Amino acid sequence: MPKKTNPVAQRSGTSTNIILTAIVLIVAVVVIGGVLLFNRGGESQAGPGEAVPASVLHPKGSNMVSQGPKGAPTLVEFVDYQCPSCYSYYQNMTSKIEQEYEGKINFVVRNYPLDMHQLAVPAAKAVEAAAMQGKFEQMYHKMFDNYNSWAAAPSGQQLSTNKQAAVRQFETFAKQIGLDVAKFRADMNSQEVAQRVEQDRADGSKAGVQGTPTFYLNGRNFELTGNTAQDLDNLRQKLDGALAK
Numbered sequence: 001m002p003k004k005t006n007p008v009a010q011r012s013g014t015s016t017n018i019i020l021t022a023i024v025l026i027v028a029v030v031v032i033g034g035v036l037l038f039n040r041g042g043e044s045q046a047g048p049g050e051a052v053p054a055s056v057l058h059p060k061g062s063n064m065v066s067q068g069p070k071g072a073p074t075l076v077e078f079v080d081y082q083c084p085s086c087y088s089y090y091q092n093m094t095s096k097i098e099q100e101y102e103g104k105i106n107f108v109v110r111n112y113p114l115d116m117h118q119l120a121v122p123a124a125k126a127v128e129a130a131a132m133q134g135k136f137e138q139m140y141h142k143m144f145d146n147y148n149s150w151a152a153a154p155s156g157q158q159l160s161t162n163k164q165a166a167v168r169q170f171e172t173f174a175k176q177i178g179l180d181v182a183k184f185r186a187d188m189n190s191q192e193v194a195q196r197v198e199q200d201r202a203d204g205s206k207a208g209v210q211g212t213p214t215f216y217l218n219g220r221n222f223e224l225t226g227n228t229a230q231d232l233d234n235l236r237q238k239l240d241g242a243l244a245k
Contacts, residue, residue: 051218051220052216052220054074057076057108057203058108063110063131063136063140064107064108064136064137066098066103068101068106072105073106073243074107074219075105075215075216075217075222075235076215076216077094077107077108077213078111078209078212078214079112080117080120081119082120083117083120085211085212085213086212089231090144092229093228093231093235094213097232110200110203111124111128111204112201112209112212114212118160118161118163119150119159119160119166122163123151124200125188125194127139127143128193129188130173130177142173143173151166170188171184208221217239222235
């Protein structure tokens with residue numbers, strides 16, 4: 001004789017399956033949404049074609065490697081000191097712009113350390129610690145002029161992850177540029193410096209920064225082609241045009 005099925009039990013099992021499926025779908029949506037939000041980063045406060053507010057790009061007290069007269073064009077770079085592309089652009093574009101337009105433009109440098117670079121945050125903190133003693137520009141140059149001494153692994157084939165060795169090198173830089181090394185060391189580990197680095201990164205995300213280096217000229221994104229020579233010429237043209245106004 002065929003065994004009778006229990007309608008109540010069958011409905012109960014079906015309901016349980018539906019509930020479990022719904023829970024799985026909800027969790028999946030939350031996880032995927034969180035991943036997308038994390039990867040997207042901050043949204044730009046400026047619409048298409050609009051300038052990013054100065055309060056976001058270069059608030060009062062931002063570090064500068066060049067300062068021009070009132071009303072001078074303002075170039076802002078968001079930088080990761082261990083980023084190979086930032087190093088390349090420093091060698092082939094920004095160092096030249098700094099020399100050629102010194103005293104004519106405002107050249108602001110903000111921190112945007114990327115998570116993929118293990119020494120990016122310590123380097124940013126070292127530069128900010130130097131800025132606490134009025135030596136931002138000198139440490140900025142030390143970082144890039146001696147990039148291979150701390151940012152690259154001994155083999156030269158990959159980036160270094162040796163934080164202790166990097167910090168020792170940063171302290172050597174501090175001594176070379178005349179800093180109080182004990183104060184430099186304390187400032188590097190201070191909450192104030194950590195907050196400054198994170199504020200720069202937060203402002204970069206608000207501006208729409210997604211990678212480094214990223215440049216803004218008078219509030220508008222200066223798009224890079226990946227060809228440093230071409231980008232140098234393009235930036236010169238834009239700066240000359242802005243200075244002529």
